[in-house]
Amino acid sequence: MLGVGASGPVHADPPAPVSALPGARPTLEERDAWAVLAGVRGLGPVGFGLLLRRYGSGAAILREASSPGGARRLVEPEEASQGPAEPAEGVSQAIADGIARAADGAALTIGRIRSLGLAVVTVEDPLYPIRLTQIEMPPHLIYVLGSPGAMHAEAVIAIVGTRRPTDAGRAIAARLAANLAAVGASVVSGLAIGIDGAAHAATLQAGGTTVAVIGSGHAKLHPRVHGRLADAVVASGGAVISELGPDVEPSRGTFPRRNRVISGLADATVVIEAPARSGALITASWALEQGRECYLVPGAIDAPASAGCLAFLREFPDRARIVAGIPQLIDDLGLADHLTQPGVTSDVAATLTGVGEVAGRIGREIAVGRATVDELVASTGWPVATVLAALTILERAGLTVGAHGRFRAAGALAAADPDKSRQRPRTIV
Amino acid sequence: MLAIIPSATLHGLIGRFIQVEVDVAPGLPGFTVVGLPDTALQEARERVRGALRNSGFVHPPRRITVNLAPADLRKAGASLDLAMALGILLGSEQIQAGPDPVAFIGELSLGGEVGSVPGILPMVAALSRRGIRRVVVAATAVDEARLVEGLMVIGVDTLGEAVNVARARPRRHPGSRPPRIELMRSTLPAATLETDRSGSDGPGVPDLSEVRGQLEARRGLEIALAGGHGLLLIGPPGSGKTLLARTIPRLLPPLGDSAALAATVVASAAGEGPIQELRRHPPFRSPHHTLSYAAMVGGGPRLSPGEVTLAHEGVLFLDELPEFGHDVLEALRQPLEEGRIAISRAGHATIFPARFQLVAAMNPCPCGFAGSTDRPCRCGPSLPERYQRRISGPLRDRIDLWLAMPRVGPAALITGPEPEDSSTVAGRIAVARSVALGRPSGSLNGRLRGRRLRDACALRSNGERHVVGLAELEAATGRGTERLLWVARTIADLAGSAFVTEDHLDEAARYRPSDSRVAAMEAV
Ligand SMILES: [Zn+2]
Numbered sequence: 001m002l003g004v005g006a007s008g009p010v011h012a013d014p015p016a017p018v019s020a021l022p023g024a025r026p027t028l029e030e031r032d033a034w035a036v037l038a039g040v041r042g043l044g045p046v047g048f049g050l051l052l053r054r055y056g057s058g059a060a061i062l063r064e065a066s067s068p069g070g071a072r073r074l075v076e077p078e079e080a081s082q083g084p085a086e087p088a089e090g091v092s093q094a095i096a097d098g099i100a101r102a103a104d105g106a107a108l109t110i111g112r113i114r115s116l117g118l119a120v121v122t123v124e125d126p127l128y129p130i131r132l133t134q135i136e137m138p139p140h141l142i143y144v145l146g147s148p149g150a151m152h153a154e155a156v157i158a159i160v161g162t163r164r165p166t167d168a169g170r171a172i173a174a175r176l177a178a179n180l181a182a183v184g185a186s187v188v189s190g191l192a193i194g195i196d197g198a199a200h201a202a203t204l205q206a207g208g209t210t211v212a213v214i215g216s217g218h219a220k221l222h223p224r225v226h227g228r229l230a231d232a233v234v235a236s237g238g239a240v241i242s243e244l245g246p247d248v249e250p251s252r253g254t255f256p257r258r259n260r261v262i263s264g265l266a267d268a269t270v271v272i273e274a275p276a277r278s279g280a281l282i283t284a285s286w287a288l289e290q291g292r293e294c295y296l297v298p299g300a301i302d303a304p305a306s307a308g309c310l311a312f313l314r315e316f317p318d319r320a321r322i323v324a325g326i327p328q329l330i331d332d333l334g335l336a337d338h339l340t341q342p343g344v345t346s347d348v349a350a351t352l353t354g355v356g357e358v359a360g361r362i363g364r365e366i367a368v369g370r371a372t373v374d375e376l377v378a379s380t381g382w383p384v385a386t387v388l389a390a391l392t393i394l395e396r397a398g399l400t401v402g403a404h405g406r407f408r409a410a411g412a413l414a415a416a417d418p419d420k421s422r423q424r425p426r427t428i429v
Numbered sequence: 430m431l432a433i434i435p436s437a438t439l440h441g442l443i444g445r446f447i448q449v450e451v452d453v454a455p456g457l458p459g460f461t462v463v464g465l466p467d468t469a470l471q472e473a474r475e476r477v478r479g480a481l482r483n484s485g486f487v488h489p490p491r492r493i494t495v496n497l498a499p500a501d502l503r504k505a506g507a508s509l510d511l512a513m514a515l516g517i518l519l520g521s522e523q524i525q526a527g528p529d530p531v532a533f534i535g536e537l538s539l540g541g542e543v544g545s546v547p548g549i550l551p552m553v554a555a556l557s558r559r560g561i562r563r564v565v566v567a568a569t570a571v572d573e574a575r576l577v578e579g580l581m582v583i584g585v586d587t588l589g590e591a592v593n594v595a596r597a598r599p600r601r602h603p604g605s606r607p608p609r610i611e612l613m614r615s616t617l618p619a620a621t622l623e624t625d626r627s628g629s630d631g632p633g634v635p636d637l638s639e640v641r642g643q644l645e646a647r648r649g650l651e652i653a654l655a656g657g658h659g660l661l662l663i664g665p666p667g668s669g670k671t672l673l674a675r676t677i678p679r680l681l682p683p684l685g686d687s688a689a690l691a692a693t694v695v696a697s698a699a700g701e702g703p704i705q706e707l708r709r710h711p712p713f714r715s716p717h718h719t720l721s722y723a724a725m726v727g728g729g730p731r732l733s734p735g736e737v738t739l740a741h742e743g744v745l746f747l748d749e750l751p752e753f754g755h756d757v758l759e760a761l762r763q764p765l766e767e768g769r770i771a772i773s774r775a776g777h778a779t780i781f782p783a784r785f786q787l788v789a790a791m792n793p794c795p796c797g798f799a800g801s802t803d804r805p806c807r808c809g810p811s812l813p814e815r816y817q818r819r820i821s822g823p824l825r826d827r828i829d830l831w832l833a834m835p836r837v838g839p840a841a842l843i844t845g846p847e848p849e850d851s852s853t854v855a856g857r858i859a860v861a862r863s864v865a866l867g868r869p870s871g872s873l874n875g876r877l878r879g880r881r882l883r884d885a886c887a888l889r890s891n892g893e894r895h896v897v898g899l900a901e902l903e904a905a906t907g908r909g910t911e912r913l914l915w916v917a918r919t920i921a922d923l924a925g926s927a928f929v930t931e932d933h934l935d936e937a938a939r940y941r942p943s944d945s946r947v948a949a950m951e952a953v
Pocket residue numbers: 794795796797798799806807808
């Protein structure tokens with residue numbers, strides 16, 4: 001009922017035949033060979049593992065494929081010396097031909113990857129995130145733009161949710177991300193519109209590192225409006241990663257498959273808002289399947305944006321956990337004593353000190369949820385011209401954004417807690 | 430014998446003096462029209478024949494030849510019917526001409542009634558320029574013809590009445606009023622001109638007090654009309670954008686003399702009769718989005734003005750902007766840049782005036798509900814931005830104010846402050862426009878360019894830096910900076926400020942293209 005059937009953990013794929021070999025770091029040649037082989041249509045983990053065992057390395061597979069008669073030998077069954085239980089078959093002719101073609105075009109493929117500035121990290125590589133090796137069917141290589149170290153932080157938390165959040169949902173995502181940044185955790189998400197984007201942006205705003213797992217190749221970034229956000233993720237020491245070759249278009253199947261990487265990279269996954277059948281619930285299911293913690297923000301029982309979260313909590317009462325508040329979640333995640341920079345997030349008034357009195361007042365009104373010019377004029381009693389000019393000042397300061405005639409807090413103002421003055425927080429909020 | 434009757438035809442917006450020469454000679458009965466008549470004009474023969482018979486005259490069974498001079502000018506329309514009929518009556522000596530020449534303009538029905546034709550005003554003006562002092566037109570066109578100074582205008586309902594005029598001694602026609610305007614003069618004291626406000630005060634024009642909430646859009650509309658800026662209203666169905674646009678006719682000040690004359694000539698040529706006064710109210714055209722290319726630019730066999738010309742000196746309102754045909758919107762390029770449109774027909778181009786203020790409205794996305802809180806948008810997350818990017822090229826450059834109109838909640842509809850009415854806002858607009866027109870450039874802010882724009886803004890050095898900073902909010906093009914300055918200048922005019930200040934610039938930045946804001950919104 002949660003929509004995690006065909007593409008989710010209900011029908012888990014067979015175990016990965018490729019295992020992480022500890023120690024030896026693969027050579028550049030070997031990593032390139034894996035990247036070339038990753039582009040062969042139809043060559044899945046099983047076939048790749050089979051060839052790898054037979055030839056010893058990706059580079060050797062490519063050498064065989066490009067030698068005279070090599071494609072035919074890839075198809076031939078192995079010598080029967082390896083034991084009776086082994087399936088002693090090669091790959092299909094079509095795949096073998098594909099490998100031969102890939103071998104011919106290897107220079108182009110590698111050139112393309114280099115020109116995009118992508119690093120190829122194979123499952124044999126020490127840079128490969130250790131958490132990801134522990135899931136079933138880890139991608140045998142990932143393409144990384146930026147710093148792979150961002151995936152190795154001591155704490156890595158995934159924040160996911162709907163593409164169409166409420167303003168409140170967005171604000172929770174932003175405040176959680178800012179708090180995670182303050183305790184030194186890396187924030188993983190999917191670079192989508194909505195909760196994902198809010199989580200990435202707030203992490204950057206708070207000076208943290210964040211990892212975006214995309215459901216397409218790096219050259220086919222989707223959605224395009226997030227190009228600048230992706231650049232900012234990389235520029236601030238984070239990474240944009242994909243298990244798909246740089247020119248693979250996003251499609252219906254790529255996003256659910258990507259979701260297992262999001263949960264697999266993280267110690268815990270937090271779902272902020274998810275309507276029924278939201279893709280974020282697939283990520284939550286993967287987290288449980290992978291033995292990771294999964295937290296969901298509950299909502300009103302008649303709120304469509306929270307229907308999926310509530311259904312999931314009901315479906316997995318023993319394993320799915322509830323978010324009772326941001327300080328409580330930080331505590332539940334065991335991160336409460338990781339606080340390194342007290343006061344990284346602040347209250348609304350402190351955030352607005354640089355913009356002057358008039359814009360500051362408008363900023364406070366927006367922080368408490370007044371969204372339209374009509375509402376701002378009504379609550380301040382100021383002329384519309386004054387309100388409009390103040391909105392520009394706030395926007396240039398990165399504290400609000402607006403579209404379709406509605407405005408909401410952004411940046412530090414989104415991460416600031418409007419209730420701070422009224423609560424005695426347990427942690428940093 | 431040969432009879433010569435002065436008349437006129439309409440070519441686009443221009444009246445042309447035509448001499449109708451009728452020769453009625455012995456020979457095989459026949460009726461020939463020469464001198465480049467178009468096919469429609471050939472049908473005049475049937476109307477003239479019927480009108481003569483049914484008015485108690487004889488259509489002479491002789492060889493009738495009508496020559497329309499000058500011969501090199503293609504003639505169209507029915508304006509020459511009456512002159513041809515009179516020519517036949519004189520040429521066949523059924524009547525005798527009076528001592529003074531009289532011109533005739535009018536269409537005949539088969540029954541002998543005289544009807545008006547489009548373009549009476551420019552045609553009578555052409556006769557005046559040729560020294561004609563008496564003209565006969567349909568009774569319904571008398572007021573329009575009398576807008577031209579220096580002629581005696583006589584209205585007739587039938588061919589019989591026209592014949593009486595032709596053979597009568599000239600005398601002042603009962604009920605004729607003193608002439609009021611000489612067509613070629615461009616400035617007259619306004620007090621001497623009567624003003625027709627019917628179009629702006631008619632029941633179809635809503636008052637601004639009917640628009641509740643939407644303070645940003647109301648403000649943007651006021652700025653747009655004060656500065657002559659292109660305006661785009663973006664909002665979901667039910668946000669009131671069409672209602673807001675339809676208040677425009679009551680918000681604009683009356684046209685000055687030359688603009689009023691130009692607008693009246695266009696209305697006349699378009700056959701928007703009856704015209705009784707100079708059109709003092711700026712035209713407000715709101716064609717439907719199924720409008721054809723030809724109907725937008727004008728043309729056709731009779732060179733009719735299109736919507737861009739009908740909106741000359743006024744407002745062209747395009748509701749559901751992205752639904753208009755691509756070629757129809759593309760056709761706006763020349764008028765928006767040059768204030769006129771060239772129509773080529775049969776090898777040569779005719780230029781029509783087409784200087785209008787563009788006002789448009791659209792939904793934020795194909796389903797209409799992007800950004801709405803009460804109904805979900807069914808389009809993909811990036812679709813609204815792409816939808817708004819459809820507004821491209823010349824249109825994009827000519828829209829200085831982009832206004833988002835969220836739906837007003839029911840609470841605001843009931844409890845919001847009492848909205849200002851149209852006459853209050855119109856007063857501020859009129860003052861700001863007169864301030865702009867009083868500057869050395871003498872034009873509305875939306876038409877200022879380059880040096881004159883900078884001079885008009887009178888920015889201090891910190892203002893210059895502020896402009897640079899604000900332009901970065903938009904992917905800064907030269908046009909983005911100009912747009913900012915134009916709008917800020919108008920905001921300062923509305924505030925009664927000689928200088929453009931940072932506050933004015935900050936407000937002006939709110940009206941930049943909304944797709945840049947959509948992208949920013951989605952990026953967090
Ligand atoms: Zn939509």
